[in-house]
Amino acid sequence: MSSLRAYILTRALMVIPTVLILLTVVFFILRILPGDPIAAMVGQKVPPEVLEKMREEAGLNKPLILQYVDYLLNIFKGDLGKSMIWGKRPVIDEIMDRFPATLELTIFGFTFSVLIGLVTGSIAAFKRGSYVDASMRIYSIVAYTLFIPWFGMLLQMIFGIYLGIFPIGGRIDPGLEPERLTGLYVVDSLLTLNFQALGSALLHLFLPSLTLGIVLSGAYTRLVRNNLIEVLNQDFILAYRARGIRNSKIAFHAMKNAFIPVITLMGLQFAILLAGAVLTETTFSWPGMGTFLLERIQYRDYTSVQGAIVFYALFVAIISLVVDVIYALVDPRIRY
Amino acid sequence: MSSEVNNLATRFLKLLIPEAEGRWMVISGLAIVFIVVFMAIFAPFIAPYDPTKSTGDILKPPSSKHLMGTDNLGRDIFSRVVYGSRVVLLVVFSASLLSMSIGIPLGLISGYFGGKLDRVLSMLMDSMYAFPSLILAIAIAAVLGPSILNAMIAISVVYVPTYFRMIRGQTLSVKSRLFVEAARAVGASNSKIMLKYILPNLVPTIVVVFSLSVADAILTEAGLSFLGFIVTAPTPDWGYDLSAGKPYLPAGYWWMITFPGMMVMLLALGFALIGEGLSEVYAPRRER
Numbered sequence A: 001m002s003s004l005r006a007y008i009l010t011r012a013l014m015v016i017p018t019v020l021i022l023l024t025v026v027f028f029i030l031r032i033l034p035g036d037p038i039a040a041m042v043g044q045k046v047p048p049e050v051l052e053k054m055r056e057e058a059g060l061n062k063p064l065i066l067q068y069v070d071y072l073l074n075i076f077k078g079d080l081g082k083s084m085i086w087g088k089r090p091v092i093d094e095i096m097d098r099f100p101a102t103l104e105l106t107i108f109g110f111t112f113s114v115l116i117g118l119v120t121g122s123i124a125a126f127k128r129g130s131y132v133d134a135s136m137r138i139y140s141i142v143a144y145t146l147f148i149p150w151f152g153m154l155l156q157m158i159f160g161i162y163l164g165i166f167p168i169g170g171r172i173d174p175g176l177e178p179e180r181l182t183g184l185y186v187v188d189s190l191l192t193l194n195f196q197a198l199g200s201a202l203l204h205l206f207l208p209s210l211t212l213g214i215v216l217s218g219a220y221t222r223l224v225r226n227n228l229i230e231v232l233n234q235d236f237i238l239a240y241r242a243r244g245i246r247n248s249k250i251a252f253h254a255m256k257n258a259f260i261p262v263i264t265l266m267g268l269q270f271a272i273l274l275a276g277a278v279l280t281e282t283t284f285s286w287p288g289m290g291t292f293l294l295e296r297i298q299y300r301d302y303t304s305v306q307g308a309i310v311f312y313a314l315f316v317a318i319i320s321l322v323v324d325v326i327y328a329l330v331d332p333r334i335r336y
Numbered sequence B: 001m002s003s004e005v006n007n008l009a010t011r012f013l014k015l016l017i018p019e020a021e022g023r024w025m026v027i028s029g030l031a032i033v034f035i036v037v038f039m040a041i042f043a044p045f046i047a048p049y050d051p052t053k054s055t056g057d058i059l060k061p062p063s064s065k066h067l068m069g070t071d072n073l074g075r076d077i078f079s080r081v082v083y084g085s086r087v088v089l090l091v092v093f094s095a096s097l098l099s100m101s102i103g104i105p106l107g108l109i110s111g112y113f114g115g116k117l118d119r120v121l122s123m124l125m126d127s128m129y130a131f132p133s134l135i136l137a138i139a140i141a142a143v144l145g146p147s148i149l150n151a152m153i154a155i156s157v158v159y160v161p162t163y164f165r166m167i168r169g170q171t172l173s174v175k176s177r178l179f180v181e182a183a184r185a186v187g188a189s190n191s192k193i194m195l196k197y198i199l200p201n202l203v204p205t206i207v208v209v210f211s212l213s214v215a216d217a218i219l220t221e222a223g224l225s226f227l228g229f230i231v232t233a234p235t236p237d238w239g240y241d242l243s244a245g246k247p248y249l250p251a252g253y254w255w256m257i258t259f260p261g262m263m264v265m266l267l268a269l270g271f272a273l274i275g276e277g278l279s280e281v282y283a284p285r286r287e288r
Helices: A003-032 A037-042 A048-057 A064-076 A091-126 A131-145 A148-162 A185-191 A195-232 A235-242 A247-283 A289-298 A302-330 B002-014 B023-041 B077-113 B115-130 B133-144 B148-175 B178-185 B190-226 B238-248 B255-282
Strands: none
Touching: A003 A064, A003 A302, A003 B115, A003 B133, A091 A131, A091 A195, A091 A247, A091 A289, A091 A302, A131 A195, A131 B190, A131 B255, A148 A195, A148 A247, A148 B190, A148 B238, A148 B255, A185 A195, A195 A247, A235 A247, A247 A289, A247 A302, A247 B133, A247 B190, A289 A302, A289 B133, A302 B115, A302 B133, B023 B077, B023 B255, B077 B115, B077 B148, B077 B190, B077 B238, B077 B255, B115 B148, B133 B148, B133 B190, B148 B190, B178 B190, B190 B238, B190 B255, B238 B255
């Protein structure tokens, strides 16, 4: 077996303990923390027999250890329970309705952050020590501390309300929704050649993903700058220069080498991206996982809240696996 | 050992030298933090109006009478911004102290003793660290119910892994140094080695991690507050005030959102600058 395949297999097996730990932490928070989750969520005004019934529905009246086993078994069967409101739909179906919106937002936000980070980081590296470099450094710190709802609202105010270029909320103009294939509006409208829907979806995506992208770009700016400077000082660059290879070509090779560590950062940034998406979705009335979670907390739908958090945990574990595998594919030194 | 401490002292002193890298960042960060802390302590003397009572002017733009304008209930936004610094500082500082008092000892023990305990703790902390912090805080705050105390608990849980990981890693590298071995050779107990020989060497790391994670915690606090998990009307808090101003944005009342959100950014920026600057003072970049 090739060492790459061995690496991927081992790494995939390591997801199991990570997922188990995350699920246990979620269980602990939702069931064992002092206080009754149902009572805390429903409030004190509900009569005790109704509370008892709700506990039963959520499976909270059994001994803890049985609850834990049930909880794990159901998750592995892909069953996240049924919503306590909204016609008792399976929670997993509700999540699947909302998840593509978050995925679309995070993909675009992520793309913006990497692109902005690459451009600003390379500018800083090639102009190292200058005022441009210093201002890119300040940019990377300030971008990180921008408070997402505030920054999002400023963009809404300028581009949405005063200039009127972009819509300030929602995923698409009402009535234009493309036929659902993947749930990603951009992909669906491309597949069905529905260009009116595509235009509307992209316009709606622009401000929220730019907000998310700028806030997350600071870390990339710094990393790209430092890696690029390190690579530019290496011998092979000097050798290229000695051979009279064009600067633009040297820059290309340097950037290719500087990009490898950036992939690791992508994995680390992913959690921040998801957390940022919750705030971005709230600011831009984006019907994704974040607004789903908050809405269900407000409606006191305990099973949906648990389902959403479990889903986040699984998603994080899978993404970290994917990032590590990509890293191994790109960098042959990464092996067990 | 003493040379390590001296080294630390000279590094602190370096801050006073104009050429020290990162000095301007630390100083401007400290200035911002100082102003906000001053605002929080002397709020009753600084705020011109009662932050929870109407002044009679509704939705008035900034003017000499109302520096930052008034909100939909006629409250003076400047006064609310001044008082709002209290909740965020209280929540973030107590939460950070709590996470430090759990994360640092655990990281020290885990890194020093190694073995099974270390592996279990590391896996637990790494998993928690991988989980989006705001979502974890939302989950905890939702179960405990919205209040200032519960927000503190939620935020403190979220930042334990940050301290743990950093301290554990540093402990691993410090414990292999010669002076630790020497201490062990003369029969110092484990707890003495950890507290007297390793911990002092971690102080620079702790200071840097503290500043950076406080910056992050400020954004988390503001996020929780924005989503309604910390205070209820009429208590002023920046994140909460920002969400209160959101419905008035389309009508052009920009001042309701601009100022509270700007304060969140400034305070987070203050701590981030201190952390970034100090990390440069302690470990100057190789490349300029």
